[in-house]
Amino acid sequence: MLDQLRRMPTVLTADELMDKAFRRASKITKDGNGPLDTKKKTALAKVTASGDIVISTLNSYLEAFPRLEKTEDFYPQLVDLLVGLDQLKKSLGAINWAAYRIEKLKNGYLSMIRRAKNIERVESLRRGFYGRLSSVINQIAPNLEAINQARDVMRQLPSIDPNVPTAVIAGFPNVGKSQLMALLSNATPTIAPYPFTTKGIIVGHIEYRWQKFQIIDTPGLLDRRLEERNAIERQAVLALQYLMDIMVFLIDRSETCGYPIDKQMALLESIREGFPGVTIIEVESKADISPPSEGRISISSLEGTGVEEFRELLIAELLKVAERKGCATT
Numbered sequence: 001m002l003d004q005l006r007r008m009p010t011v012l013t014a015d016e017l018m019d020k021a022f023r024r025a026s027k028i029t030k031d032g033n034g035p036l037d038t039k040k041k042t043a044l045a046k047v048t049a050s051g052d053i054v055i056s057t058l059n060s061y062l063e064a065f066p067r068l069e070k071t072e073d074f075y076p077q078l079v080d081l082l083v084g085l086d087q088l089k090k091s092l093g094a095i096n097w098a099a100y101r102i103e104k105l106k107n108g109y110l111s112m113i114r115r116a117k118n119i120e121r122v123e124s125l126r127r128g129f130y131g132r133l134s135s136v137i138n139q140i141a142p143n144l145e146a147i148n149q150a151r152d153v154m155r156q157l158p159s160i161d162p163n164v165p166t167a168v169i170a171g172f173p174n175v176g177k178s179q180l181m182a183l184l185s186n187a188t189p190t191i192a193p194y195p196f197t198t199k200g201i202i203v204g205h206i207e208y209r210w211q212k213f214q215i216i217d218t219p220g221l222l223d224r225r226l227e228e229r230n231a232i233e234r235q236a237v238l239a240l241q242y243l244m245d246i247m248v249f250l251i252d253r254s255e256t257c258g259y260p261i262d263k264q265m266a267l268l269e270s271i272r273e274g275f276p277g278v279t280i281i282e283v284e285s286k287a288d289i290s291p292p293s294e295g296r297i298s299i300s301s302l303e304g305t306g307v308e309e310f311r312e313l314l315i316a317e318l319l320k321v322a323e324r325k326g327c328a329t330t
Helices: 002-006 014-026 035-064 074-082 085-115 119-139 141-154 177-184 231-243 261-274 307-325
Strands: 166-170 202-208 211-217 246-252 279-285
Touching: 014 035, 014 119, 014 141, 035 085, 035 119, 074 085, 074 141, 074 231, 085 119, 085 141, 119 141, 166 177, 166 231, 166 307, 177 202, 177 211, 177 246, 177 307, 202 307, 211 231, 211 307, 246 261, 246 307, 261 279, 279 307
Parallel strands: 166 211, 166 246, 246 279
Antiparallel strands: 202 211
16 A cells, blocks of 8 residues: 555646646647638547546546545554545545546537537637636645645655564653664664654664564653544554554653653553553663663663663564564574
8 A cells, every 4th residue: 555655646736737738738730621620620629638638637646546444554544643534535536526527528518519500609619618627627626735735645654564573662752762763773763852853653674684673763652641642642652553563661760851750650551551461661761861770671872871782682572573473584
């Protein structure tokens, strides 16, 4: 499905679509047996060309968009969150209506042009079709804009393979998730000392011998109910729900992230309750400015302390997942 998203063409605006159709039609001339026959053949060709260009363009949009339903799967859920599947379907339905309507108009005007008795009537019908064609296209102008915006969003979706063992990095904003992601994988996320640095899901890969693993950096999770979360936070929840084999939960004991340790622990506990049975690796970040506690891995992404040891532990856990999924390589 993601390959189909990547191949979606740019959607023309209503003005661009009309310009494309009328510019092509304006170049057409036909010879006939006398002035009336020449006018008819030229008008018939112009109406056919302009109508067919619009119809084929609209149909290409309908064919390009993947059929998405609100299923329990990562991509449909993410598209619904970012774009709104109901609104997208409504816009695609309007475009389908327009293609059908223009086909009927075209056939009707072609029939009338063939029966016309004089040049003035032929020219009037051609102009009439152009006007009706423009009217239909203008009616779906908002829908064309909507599906182009959806296309731009959908083409930016991360490439994720649900069959590859996946670790999700989670925790409050500014605890060091993006920095750890950059050290562990081949991804290069934006890193900055302010909350919600990560504006979407970032996917990186860890390669170990012949095995590949996915590691995902999520937006900061806040300790709130799902319906109270914003769009960025919901992306993180989706990542956890549909992609996670292992969770890496980062804890900032220094509290320089802006969240006290008791709130961080409450979030960890709520995640444990929400995802029973999932392996959670608790990691204390910023070891360069806060002393470690008992029983947890402690790392400093800034100085590199403990990162390699943690990487080895994470790979060992991901290899166990690969064995369970039957995708381990030897």
